[in-house]
Amino acid sequence: MGIDVGKYLKSPEYEIKITTYRDIFQAEALECDRFGAEYMKHSACLVMSKNDMVKMGLKTGNRVKLANNYGSVVVEVRESKRDEPGGIAFMVNSPWSNALVSDETGGKGIPEFKNITARISLVKDEATTLESLMGSFRK
Amino acid sequence: MVTCPGCALLCDDIEVVVENNRIKETRNTCRRGAARMKGCVNRLAPSVAQKPDDIENAIKKAAAILQNAKSPMLFGWSNSTCEAQLEGIQLAKKMSAIMDDTSSFCQGLLIERILQKKFRTCTLDDIRNKADVLVYWGSDAQDSQPRHLSRFSYFPRGELRQRGYEEDRIAIAIDVRESNTAKICKGHFYRIPPKGDREFILALMDALSGKVPAYEPKKMLELAAILKKAEFGAIFVGLGLTYSIKDDFDILIPLADKLPNFNIMPMVGHYNMRGFNEALFKETGFVNRVKFDGKAIHDSRYSIVEALRKSIDALLVVGSDPLSSLPRSVIPHLANIPVICIDPCVTLTSKIAAVTIPCAVSGVETGGSTVRMDGKRVELSKCIESNYLNDKEILARLMEAL
Ligand code: SF4
Numbered sequence: 001m002g003i004d005v006g007k008y009l010k011s012p013e014y015e016i017k018i019t020t021y022r023d024i025f026q027a028e029a030l031e032c033d034r035f036g037a038e039y040m041k042h043s044a045c046l047v048m049s050k051n052d053m054v055k056m057g058l059k060t061g062n063r064v065k066l067a068n069n070y071g072s073v074v075v076e077v078r079e080s081k082r083d084e085p086g087g088i089a090f091m092v093n094s095p096w097s098n099a100l101v102s103d104e105t106g107g108k109g110i111p112e113f114k115n116i117t118a119r120i121s122l123v124k125d126e127a128t129t130l131e132s133l134m135g136s137f138r139k
Numbered sequence: 140m141v142t143c144p145g146c147a148l149l150c151d152d153i154e155v156v157v158e159n160n161r162i163k164e165t166r167n168t169c170r171r172g173a174a175r176m177k178g179c180v181n182r183l184a185p186s187v188a189q190k191p192d193d194i195e196n197a198i199k200k201a202a203a204i205l206q207n208a209k210s211p212m213l214f215g216w217s218n219s220t221c222e223a224q225l226e227g228i229q230l231a232k233k234m235s236a237i238m239d240d241t242s243s244f245c246q247g248l249l250i251e252r253i254l255q256k257k258f259r260t261c262t263l264d265d266i267r268n269k270a271d272v273l274v275y276w277g278s279d280a281q282d283s284q285p286r287h288l289s290r291f292s293y294f295p296r297g298e299l300r301q302r303g304y305e306e307d308r309i310a311i312a313i314d315v316r317e318s319n320t321a322k323i324c325k326g327h328f329y330r331i332p333p334k335g336d337r338e339f340i341l342a343l344m345d346a347l348s349g350k351v352p353a354y355e356p357k358k359m360l361e362l363a364a365i366l367k368k369a370e371f372g373a374i375f376v377g378l379g380l381t382y383s384i385k386d387d388f389d390i391l392i393p394l395a396d397k398l399p400n401f402n403i404m405p406m407v408g409h410y411n412m413r414g415f416n417e418a419l420f421k422e423t424g425f426v427n428r429v430k431f432d433g434k435a436i437h438d439s440r441y442s443i444v445e446a447l448r449k450s451i452d453a454l455l456v457v458g459s460d461p462l463s464s465l466p467r468s469v470i471p472h473l474a475n476i477p478v479i480c481i482d483p484c485v486t487l488t489s490k491i492a493a494v495t496i497p498c499a500v501s502g503v504e505t506g507g508s509t510v511r512m513d514g515k516r517v518e519l520s521k522c523i524e525s526n527y528l529n530d531k532e533i534l535a536r537l538m539e540a541l
Pocket of ligand 1 (some may be wrong): 144145146147149151167169171172173285286397
């Protein structure tokens with residue numbers, strides 16, 4: 001086994017696979033107020049297996065930056081309450097997960113909404129707000 | 140009893156308590172349906188160029204934008220009544236516009252094949268009365284169509300299934316994640332890796348043909364044995380499966396052929412997506428992604444994602460929030476063209492729109508027809524009075540103004 005250089009750096013970066021799912025509490029919050037705190041709480045969140053969190057030195061409530069060629073967001077980490085083998089993390093489908101999705105569809109028109117690869121690192125920043133996700137597109 | 144417009148199950152057993160012309164309480168809805176029927180906190184107001192205006196001016200300005208565009212696109216439609224959808228199709232024809240709906244990046248691939256009769260399908264009522272083996276594949280109905288299991292599939296005591304889930308029904312989940320639906324399918328949850336559905340289908344076909352599959356042979360043979368014994372089975376195809384096999388979708392056809400007692404059911408989210416797909420199919424032979432140019436031309440260039448990247452110079456959005464639901468990397472294109480937004484609520488898209496036109500909430504402030512996920516036509520009721528025009532009326536006014 002090689003030396004884990006990452007652990008000597010301040011905020012090691014790992015590669016992570018993310019898939020999206022639907023959550024009725026988030027859907028309820030969306031119907032009520034898509035700009036509200038409840039919708040953000042359920043959306044700006046990455047659910048991970050205990051194994052992966054230990055491996056990456058993360059705890060529930062930590063904030064992480066997720067970044068790839070298409071965008072980046074800061075979200076909160078939560079440990080999955082389910083029996084997850086690890087290797088894949090989960091986000092409820094939302095503008096936060098969509099920030100990491102490519103619009104390149106091979107001409108077919110269906111983006112890879114559920115098949116995201118990103119770099120993950122622990123950060124102290126606040127979670128990305130919908131306002132700041134929108135910011136650059138205001139006319 | 141009224142109908143809930145919260146998802147494509149269109150539950151028609153809802154009671155509402157109205158007080159001061161507001162829905163104070165709903166009975167029999169799930170959380171999502173209750174929230175939809177009680178309404179959003181941010182109602183949309185008419186605006187032009189990001190400034191408040193009146194509805195007449197907003198409609199006039201919208202017509203001018205569409206008229207000046209060389210290549211306008213009309214998008215959304217899955218949260219609109221059938222009447223509004225038909226009006227929209229006429230508008231698209233009149234303007235030689237591109238037209239697409241959310242099925243373009245959702246269940247369009249499946250609905251198209253169902254309308255082309257490439258799959259055996261049935262109604263949700265057949266499932267409630269007869270189904271004994273239920274396969275939720277890439278579908279977390281519990282969170283997406285929350286009353287699916289309780290009204291139609293797993294828990295009810297149907298005509299031929301009087302002993303319900305305790306003895307008469309087997310529920311199976313095939314998914315990447317142990318979803319809430321998978322948790323209910325105790326002992327019959329097949330976890331697959333992301334994009335693992337194709338391999339799973341091939342292995343299952345081997346197992347059904349009596350061959351030893353290369354992938355998880357023991358589990359696949361066990362699953363094949365359950366499926367073969369089914370008297371009336373249903374495969375609920377969720378977005379997880381559709382996205383995973385989108386490049387080779389027809390692989391599902393030989394699997395369905397090997398399961399003669401099974402029906403395929405598209406798990407549709409938005410309440411009238413299927414209505415739009417059926418209406419456009421009837422008009423053009425295609426369920427989405429068309430350009431009207433004398434005749435209807437169908438091409439993936441006319442999908443919302445590809446069209447935004449390339450060809451359109453104005454976008455009318457009806458009852459949808461592409462800024463929220465599309466990849467963020469496509470949004471700069473969207474922000475560069477004039478957008479007209481018709482919606483009951485403020486959305487991310489309405490916030491960048493050149494023109495916003497508020498409409499009544501279908502199923503609450505206005506009635507209309509819809510098509511359930513299984514193709515059954517269901518009527519929406521008007522529960523409260525409102526001064527808002529409905530989306531059909533707005534589209535008709537737009538048509539007149541052109
Ligand atoms: S399951 Fe769908 S239609 Fe039924 S109450 Fe819930 S949101 Fe409404």
